[in-house]
Amino acid sequence: MQRRVFLASMLAVVVLGALVTRVIQNQYYYFAAYVILQYVVLATAWNILGGYTGYVNFGSAAFFALGAYTSVVLIKAAAAPLVVLVVAGGLVSGLLGLGIGYLTLRLRGVFFAIATLALAVVLQTMFINWEYVGGARGIYIIRPKTVPFFTSYVEFLFAVMVVLAVVAVTVAWWIENSRVGRGLAAIRDNEEAAECMGVPTLKLKLVATTVSGVLMGVAGAPFPYYVTYVEPSSAFNLDYAVNSLAMPMIGGTTTWAGPVLGAVLLGTAQQVATVTISSALNLLIVGIILVAFVILAPEGIIGLVRRVTKGKRG
Amino acid sequence: MADPLLEVHNVTKRFGGFEALSNVSLEVREGERFGLIGPNGSGKTTLINCISGALRNDGGRILFRGTDVTEMPAYQRTRLGIARSFQIPKPFTSMTLLENLCIPLEYAAHARSGGDEAAGDAREILRLMGLESKAHITPAGLSQIEMRKLELARAMAAKPKLLISDEAMAGLSSAEVDDILAILFKLNEDGITIIMIEHIMRAVMRFSERIVVFDAGAKIAEGTPQAIAENKEVEKAYLGE
Amino acid sequence: MFSVDLLLNAIIAGILLGGFYAAVSLGISVAFGLLDVVNIAHPVFVILGSYAAYAMNTSLGLDPIVAGLLFTPVFFALGVAVYRIYYNSFEKKGEESLRGLVFFFGILFIVEVVLLLQYGVDYRLVEAAYIGESVHIGPVGIAFRLLVPCLVGMGLTLALYLFLSKTFYGRAIQAVAQDSLALRLMGANPIRIKTLAFGLAIATASLAGALLIMIGPVEPSMNREYIGRVFAIAVLGGLGNIGGTFVAALILGVVESLTSTFYGPSWALAVSFGVLLLTLAVRPAGLFGR
Numbered sequence: 036m037q038r039r040v041f042l043a044s045m046l047a048v049v050v051l052g053a054l055v056t057r058v059i060q061n062q063y064y065y066f067a068a069y070v071i072l073q074y075v076v077l078a079t080a081w082n083i084l085g086g087y088t089g090y091v092n093f094g095s096a097a098f099f100a101l102g103a104y105t106s107v108v109l110i111k112a113a114a115a116p117l118v119v120l121v122v123a124g125g126l127v128s129g130l131l132g133l134g135i136g137y138l139t140l141r142l143r144g145v146f147f148a149i150a151t152l153a154l155a156v157v158l159q160t161m162f163i164n165w166e167y168v169g170g171a172r173g174i175y176i177i178r179p180k181t182v183p184f185f186t187s188y189v190e191f192l193f194a195v196m197v198v199l200a201v202v203a204v205t206v207a208w209w210i211e212n213s214r215v216g217r218g219l220a221a222i223r224d225n226e227e228a229a230e231c232m233g234v235p236t237l238k239l240k241l242v243a244t245t246v247s248g249v250l251m252g253v254a255g256a257p258f259p260y261y262v263t264y265v266e267p268s269s270a271f272n273l274d275y276a277v278n279s280l281a282m283p284m285i286g287g288t289t290t291w292a293g294p295v296l297g298a299v300l301l302g303t304a305q306q307v308a309t310v311t312i313s314s315a316l317n318l319l320i321v322g323i324i325l326v327a328f329v330i331l332a333p334e335g336i337i338g339l340v341r342r343v344t345k346g347k348r349g
Numbered sequence: 350m351a352d353p354l355l356e357v358h359n360v361t362k363r364f365g366g367f368e369a370l371s372n373v374s375l376e377v378r379e380g381e382r383f384g385l386i387g388p389n390g391s392g393k394t395t396l397i398n399c400i401s402g403a404l405r406n407d408g409g410r411i412l413f414r415g416t417d418v419t420e421m422p423a424y425q426r427t428r429l430g431i432a433r434s435f436q437i438p439k440p441f442t443s444m445t446l447l448e449n450l451c452i453p454l455e456y457a458a459h460a461r462s463g464g465d466e467a468a469g470d471a472r473e474i475l476r477l478m479g480l481e482s483k484a485h486i487t488p489a490g491l492s493q494i495e496m497r498k499l500e501l502a503r504a505m506a507a508k509p510k511l512l513i514s515d516e517a518m519a520g521l522s523s524a525e526v527d528d529i530l531a532i533l534f535k536l537n538e539d540g541i542t543i544i545m546i547e548h549i550m551r552a553v554m555r556f557s558e559r560i561v562v563f564d565a566g567a568k569i570a571e572g573t574p575q576a577i578a579e580n581k582e583v584e585k586a587y588l589g590e
Numbered sequence: 591m592f593s594v595d596l597l598l599n600a601i602i603a604g605i606l607l608g609g610f611y612a613a614v615s616l617g618i619s620v621a622f623g624l625l626d627v628v629n630i631a632h633p634v635f636v637i638l639g640s641y642a643a644y645a646m647n648t649s650l651g652l653d654p655i656v657a658g659l660l661f662t663p664v665f666f667a668l669g670v671a672v673y674r675i676y677y678n679s680f681e682k683k684g685e686e687s688l689r690g691l692v693f694f695f696g697i698l699f700i701v702e703v704v705l706l707l708q709y710g711v712d713y714r715l716v717e718a719a720y721i722g723e724s725v726h727i728g729p730v731g732i733a734f735r736l737l738v739p740c741l742v743g744m745g746l747t748l749a750l751y752l753f754l755s756k757t758f759y760g761r762a763i764q765a766v767a768q769d770s771l772a773l774r775l776m777g778a779n780p781i782r783i784k785t786l787a788f789g790l791a792i793a794t795a796s797l798a799g800a801l802l803i804m805i806g807p808v809e810p811s812m813n814r815e816y817i818g819r820v821f822a823i824a825v826l827g828g829l830g831n832i833g834g835t836f837v838a839a840l841i842l843g844v845v846e847s848l849t850s851t852f853y854g855p856s857w858a859l860a861v862s863f864g865v866l867l868l869t870l871a872v873r874p875a876g877l878f879g880r
Contacts, residue, residue, distance in 0.1 A: 091688050093695065142870055145628040148691055150870050152630075153818045153863040160860035171856070214455055221452045224441035231401055231435075233427040233457025233507055273814065277699050284692060289443070319703040326696035329689050330679040 045201045052197035056190045065193040071302035072196040078282035078294035079203040080250035086288030088243045089223030094151035095279040097158045098128045100270035102255025107168045124256030125249040132248020136241040159271040173266025176259040203250045207291040281325040287337030354379040360409035369395040370566045384557030385546045391563040397513050401433045402426045427457045432509035434500035436516045440488035447471050447484045453507035478502045494525045513544045595729040600851040608843025609740030612836045613798040615823040617791035623830025624767040631698040633816035639799015640808040647716040654716045658800025662793040669792025705810035713807035739801035751832045763787040822866035
């Protein structure tokens with residue numbers, strides 16, 4: 036029953052997204068909504084590893100950028116269509132995810148987190164030194180002139196991101212309500228005990244890191260067409276790493292709704308702030324909100340809401 | 350006598366230069382109540398870590414029901430029927446007691462249908478342990494003895510053939526020790542082989558049919574509680590020269 | 591192209607750089623190695639130190655090292671404040687590992703953005719009479735802007751080493767790493783000792799920051815480059831081992847300098863992060879760990 040409600044509402048989101056493109060004309064809204072949806076995907080992806088499994092990834096930007104640069108290569112080499120880019124970006128980042136999954140064999144807790152940060156810098160350096168994709172200077176990407184069914188390419192990108200966000204959230208929801216999700220929660224709570232209770236910890240961690248990597252890569256794949264100019268410092272921007280962990284932390288890390296809520300709230304606030312204040316100031320606000328939440332409301336908004344409703348009942 | 354359920358052959362475990370276990374061999378028979386004692390740091394916990402798969406032994410072999418499990422990851426050993434409790438309880442803190450038990454039920458006891466059936470089994474085990482009233486709270490709300498019972502309950506939920514109880518009674522009152530002992534006797538009656546590691550002599554002596562004594566990583570004595578109590582070597586290991 | 595002179599110069603420059611890296615890494619070695627506090631915001635405090643020295647240098651014409659020393663009490667107080675929040679919010683509840691890490695990540699981000707708002711993305715540098723000078727010994731040129739930071743870094747390492755091994759408080763800090771029971775027997779309050787040690791760790795960032803801006807121009811986001819470096823050095827040196835940290839800093843300095851000379855500066859950073867990844871994966875206890 037619950038399953039039907041969830042899937043129906045996901046379908047409704049897609050339909051709504053499609054309808055919106057028939058109604059709204061102002062292109063700015065599509066630009067803004069794209070970014071927010073992209074954060075829904077990133078935050079959801081981060082949360083599968085960070086929130087469900089308890090492994091903090093500081094290198095989200097690396098997975099995102101890997102997806103973006105995979106697209107750059109494919110656009111430049113083969114002028115591949117967007118569907119191919121998304122699939123390829125997901126695959127490449129998924130492979131990197133699988134790789135960091137094996138790192139969990141030796142590295143736990145803070146050491147794992149530091150390793151992901153190091154990984155991001157190493158990858159960024161490699162792209163800075165890779166001339167084919169523009170090196171440190173960056174590279175211009177030309178959007179296809181027209182796209183069927185949509186009045187502008189940005190509307191099309193928006194629609195693609197709606198679908199990707201729905202896919203990401205559905206994957207997270209499925210994991211959460213499956214045996215896999217319960218196994219991941221056991222790993223998060225106590226990895227040694229989980230293994231001794233029959234949970235194949237390595238296998239499940241590999242699933243989590245790979246799925247998380249795939250989704251982050253998928254989020255990055257349309258990025259070159261969105262910005263039309265890709266450079267390492269924008270693709271590997273620390274903002275992605277901070278936001279993709281701040282959003283779940285603020286929304287709540289134990290359910291799929293947490294990262295979605297965090298991404299929509301924080302993402303919208305940032306979009307508004309960028310227009311009305313300044314982009315540096317809006318980052319400051321994100322930082323302060325993040326610190327305030329980890330100190331004061333470690334369970335996020337979802338946790339706060341639960342505490343309040345429970346309090347009323349009891 | 351019954352066949353050996355667990356065979357440990359010449360197991361050695363080193364940490365850097367320190368040999369925590371040297372050439373240890375022992376057998377545990379099906380249905381047995383087996384005691385493992387020794388001073389702190391004598392290698393008891395290292396041995397059960399090797400048996401359960403938390404550590405890999407550097408030398409020797411471990412067989413369970415005739416299958417060589419030496420190279421097997423811990424989770425597979427649990428699925429074969431080796432379950433353990435931890436000396437320092439390691440509950441799944443974000444889950445209710447019921448959910449705590451559902452993990453081994455789903456993953457080790459192969460309650461494939463998951464969901465309702467696992468929850469039913471979990472409730473049954475909680476009832477057996479006297480924890481049914483706490484089924485829907487998280488472990489943070491448990492007392493010391495309840496936490497120990499949860500450790501045992503969760504191990505039981507893996508539906509093991511061999512249960513290793515690692516100091517399940519340390520720090521408990523005399524009445525609470527009897528409480529845990531009664532549970533372990535009951536499990537043994539139901540056909541589960543039990544290895545008990547314990548410092549509380551009264552409990553091990555009463556519970557075990559056979560006892561092995563460890564000192565400095567080696568087995569120094571083996572026999573009935575009676576024989577161990579009268580063994581001079583054992584006395585020396587415990588009391589010093 | 592390759593030549594012995596070039597090699598020699600690269601090695602000397604690397605050693606000098608290493609002495610400075612030691613100054614940047616000591617705070618991490620104390621906080622992470624001895625206190626188990628994963629302060630990934632340490633490099634951003636170093637950058638903060640750079641800007642403090644910059645402000646003093648441009649407004650009052652103060653020597654950067656003097657400025658760095660003058661600011662150590664301020665940074666000490668900052669460290670004490672940060673540790674208080676950290677302790678009360680995370681450590682006390684036993685939730686330090688992951689949430690604590692995110693907390694420091696947030697601090698890093700906030701300090702960086704504040705500096706960005708105040709000073710912008712432009713590179714800033716300091717002036718002092720000796721900064722442009724250098725001496726030549728045979729084919730090897732030694733720039734004062736590298737020599738002075740190296741010497742100060744060595745002095746800082748020695749001072750910290752002596753403090754930790756010879757004084758009561760130093761030994762108490764060492765004891766807190768091993769077990770707090772021994773510490774209580776010494777009659778010291780573990781929380782106070784840890785607060786003191788963390789304050790000290792951040793205080794070193796003030797001086798290290800002054801050295802950083804002497805070596806080259808600084809901008810707010812530079813702290814990120816140092817996250818990998820300082821952790822690579824601290825882990826490689828064996829956590830909490832001051833002497834080991836110093837040797838590891840020299841090794842990394844030389845490796846980076848060689849990479850930079852023979853492959854180009856853009857690879858140098860990847861080398862230090864690569865070393866960190868390798869160390870973590872192969873020998874997390876470091877070169878000098880047990």
